[in-house]
Amino acid sequence: MKRVKEYKTLFNVDADTDLKQLKSTYRNLVKEWHPDKFQDEEKKAEAEIKSQQIIDAYHFLVSIAPETKEANLEAYTLTTTTSGIADFKHKGLLLEVSFTDGTTYEYFGVNRNLYIKFVNAEKQYRFAKRNIFNSFLYRKSKKDAELA
Template identity: 70%
Template sequence: MKRITEYKKLFQVEGAIELAEIKKTYRNLVKEWHPDKFQEGDEKAIEAETKSRQIIDGYHFLISIAPETIASNLDSYNTTLSTSGIADFKLKGQVLEVSFLDGTTYEYFGISKNLYTKLINSDKQFRFAKRNIFNSFVYRKSKKDNELV
């Protein structure tokens, strides 16, 4: 959740994420912080390099959790949930990364250690996750999809 809040603040987003607004803000931020605008070796150039990376990461992240993106990928998400089981999962901070047997990986944000412990201790982990996690938390498809052979 910290990551979501940080990127929303960077892009000055309050409330729901709108793709058009994110794209507009992204273009303006890239123009403002593009490293080529500053002379090499200048302290501002180093700051601009770091800031531009942060802007690009934030843009890709916010686009991936935007309601429009989730809606356009809902069919494939539902197919994964209905036809595939969990291959592996791990918690990093409050981000639960779930790899499915079909090779897709999704990240779920805001998962507490208490909920994660309940998932681990559940005798039917997929059923528990389907009822308590998969449709209850902000998620995005991870770029780290694995192809299981």
């Protein structure tokens, strides 16, 4: 959740910002912090770091935007209802779940207590369907695994 707040603060947006406004803000920030605008090497290095943060933030915010989630809802529902859990990792408030169909989703705000209940659940997939999949902010984090 810290990363979500940090990126929203960088872009100065709130939860109901649409993709058009997000793209406009992104373009303005990229113009402002483009490394080629600066002559001083120190400022140029700072601008490179800042521009990379802006690019990362933009891609992240687009991936959790309501329009993106709505467009990908059918695929997400299919994955969470038909594919089993292949692997999972938890760090801080982030739970990363890899499914047997090769997709991976990140769930934000999953605290340690809920994670422990998930790990100790008799049927982890059933627990996740009831308590995680539709209860937390999520985004698709990795491309589908390539079938060999």
